[in-house]
Structure formats: structure tokens, C-alpha cells
Amino acid sequence: MNTDDTRPPATVPVDIATDELDDDVLARRLATDAGKLLLRIREEVGFAEPATLRDAGDARSHQLLARALARHRPQDAVLSEEGVDDPARLSAERVWIVDPLDGTREFAEPGRTDWAVHVALWRAGELIAGAVALPALNVTLSAGGDPPARPAAARPPRIVASRTRAPRIVGEVAEALGASIVPMGSAGAKAAAVIRGQAEIYLHAGGQYEWDSAAPVAVARAAGLHTSRLDSTPLRYNQPDPLLPDLVICDAALGPAVLAAIQAAGPQR
Numbered sequence: 001m002n003t004d005d006t007r008p009p010a011t012v013p014v015d016i017a018t019d020e021l022d023d024d025v026l027a028r029r030l031a032t033d034a035g036k037l038l039l040r041i042r043e044e045v046g047f048a049e050p051a052t053l054r055d056a057g058d059a060r061s062h063q064l065l066a067r068a069l070a071r072h073r074p075q076d077a078v079l080s081e082e083g084v085d086d087p088a089r090l091s092a093e094r095v096w097i098v099d100p101l102d103g104t105r106e107f108a109e110p111g112r113t114d115w116a117v118h119v120a121l122w123r124a125g126e127l128i129a130g131a132v133a134l135p136a137l138n139v140t141l142s143a144g145g146d147p148p149a150r151p152a153a154a155r156p157p158r159i160v161a162s163r164t165r166a167p168r169i170v171g172e173v174a175e176a177l178g179a180s181i182v183p184m185g186s187a188g189a190k191a192a193a194v195i196r197g198q199a200e201i202y203l204h205a206g207g208q209y210e211w212d213s214a215a216p217v218a219v220a221r222a223a224g225l226h227t228s229r230l231d232s233t234p235l236r237y238n239q240p241d242p243l244l245p246d247l248v249i250c251d252a253a254l255g256p257a258v259l260a261a262i263q264a265a266g267p268q269r
Contacts, residue, residue: 103186130218
């Protein structure tokens with residue numbers, strides 16, 4: 001399989017004028033379209049060679065998003081996990097922060113649905129639009145419009161955490177709050193579980209970048225959830241170094257208790 005496929009992928013129709021698509025609509029459409037492409041790639045490539053499937057998904061989804069943004073928002077900068085980081089974004093008024101395939105491990109495993117596509121827009125220090133597509137579930141969550149209805153928070157709370165490398169803080173906070181731990185794949189899938197009321201807390205420490213959390217945080221904030229770093233400081237985007245290694249997304253009512261438990265656990269390494 002050639003992951004440098006140059007065929008123009010289907011995305012937002014080219015006959016739609018740029019000014020007819022507001023940022024939230026564009027973010028949602030792009031995340032959804034990239035997700036549909038990734039489902040087709042799964043069918044075309046198959047699961048026999050996971051590395052080939054992962055590479056094809058990363059490359060072709062990035063290509064779709066980059067081409068669509070170049071057409072519909074040609075003046076905006078782009079920060080993508082799969083693209084070259086252009087320092088010009090630091091002086092740009094608007095920056096799209098995208099992860100073309102969040103959860104490549106899960107994407108290449110048959111039957112797994114916990115992978116995602118992230119599309120977010122930053123402007124003047126704030127995330128102003130965002131969408132998280134869960135293609136295998138046929139779901140796209142957006143910061144625009146009405147947030148999904150969330151059931152009452154479960155008691156005891158549920159914490160979603162990495163299925164392969166959950167940080168120490170997860171176990172310590174779970175013990176402090178009497179919470180259960182739910183292993184899950186991609187950052188987007190874990191954030192979506194909280195946004196959709198399937199869990200109450202998502203904690204992460206170490207190994208993430210801005211594209212891992214920008215879109216999930218934009219959608220979570222729009223849904224009224226608490227979002228911050230582990231030390232309670234704000235999550236800041238479009239920074240010179242895109243490393244953003246830790247975050248908390250949780251039910252707003254649980255925010256003080258979660259942050260207190262994190263503080264009591266001591267410094268994270």
C-alpha cells in the first residue's frame with residue numbers, strides 16, 4: 001500500500017463557498033469526512049500488516065485535512081501531528097490544530113472503536129471551535145450547537161485512562177475518590193466518554209502534545225466540563241513547543257475533589 005497516495009480525497013464539497021461555512025461547521029465536516037476516509041482505508045488495507053494500515057491512515061487523513069484547510073481557510077496556519085511544524089503559526093491570528101488519526105494502535109486492531117479524528121481552531125489565545133469524530137461509532141462531537149445530553153454522574157465515579165500506559169496518578173486519584181478505572185484507547189475516545197456521560201474523569205500525565213487535546217478540550221468546555229492541567233493551571237495552545245503533557249477533563253462538580261486528590265498525590269514524573 002502506498003501511503004503517499006496523491007488522489008484527491010473527498011471532503012467538504014468544492015462548490016461550497018468559504019464564507020458559507022462557519023468555523024464550527026467546517027471543523028465538524030472535516031473531522032467527519034476524515035473519519036469516513038479512515039474507515040475506507042481500514043477496508044482497503046485490512047489488518048494483516050498493522051504498520052502499513054497505521055501509516056496509510058496517518059498519511060491520507062492528514063492529506064485530506066491539509067488540502068481542505070488550504071482551500072477553505074487559506075489564510076490560517078495549521079499545526080498537525082503529521083505535518084511539518086511551521087514557526088509562522090506563532091504569529092498567525094488563527095491556527096487549526098489537528099490530529100488526523102488519534103489512536104493509531106487501536107485503529108489498526110480489528111473491532112476496536114476507541115480511535116478518533118481531532119480538528120480544533122485556536123484564535124488569540126483561545127480555542128474557538130473544535131470537533132472530535134469517532135468514526136467507528138458514527139459519532140462526531142462538536143463545540144458548536146447543543147452539547148450531548150449527559151446522564152447524572154455515576155457514584156462512585158469512573159476514570160478513563162490509557163489502556164497501555166496509565167500514569168501513576170490515575171491509581172492514586174482513583175483510590176482517593178473510590179473511583180473505578182476504565183481502560184481505553186485514544187485521548188479523543190477517553191475525552192468523548194466523559195463528554196457523553198460514559199465516565200466522569202479523564203486524567204493523563206506525560207506523552208501528549210497540543211493536537212492530542214485541543215479538539216477534545218474545545219468540545220469538553222462547550223459541554224460545561226472542567227478542563228485544566230494537573231496543577232489546575234489553564235491548558236494553553238499554539239505555544240512554541242507543542243508538548244502539553246498532562247490534562248484533566250472531568251464533571252465540573254467533581255473538579256475541586258479531583259484537583260485536591262492530584263495535589264495530595266504529590267509531583268508527577
